[in-house]
Amino acid sequence: MEAVVISDDFIKLGQLLKLANMVSSGVEAKIVIQNGEVKVNGEIDTRRGKKIYPNDVVEYKGQQVTVIGE
Template sequence: MEITIKDDFIKLGQALKLAGLVDSGVDAKFVIQDGQVKVNGEVDTRRGKKLYAGDTFEFEGTVVTVK
């Protein structure tokens, strides 16, 4: 799966919502804090983590690439 961003970066919580993997920012906050999200293959618990083109994130087996 891929998401396309218009700016230089997107925050992890926003990226989860854009990809349709969570319904709200609150949901994103909890799954990130619980260590359920990997960024570039490693668990990241920072909801404000900046993702740039080429980065990947994974949640519940779905891998998403930022374009």
């Protein structure tokens, strides 16, 4: 599982997917999130603006990323 370090209190789901190189653009992030292809802490979430906090786990296409606060 990869780890992504953030300096703020949270990061939005769409931004995290781009930061972790899980998608190549914000448009692609929007599409895969709205299609229900992304899981947050084991549950599908279709909100691109969903706030992701440290220790949350995001999964897309079998790749998992955990968020770590700075």
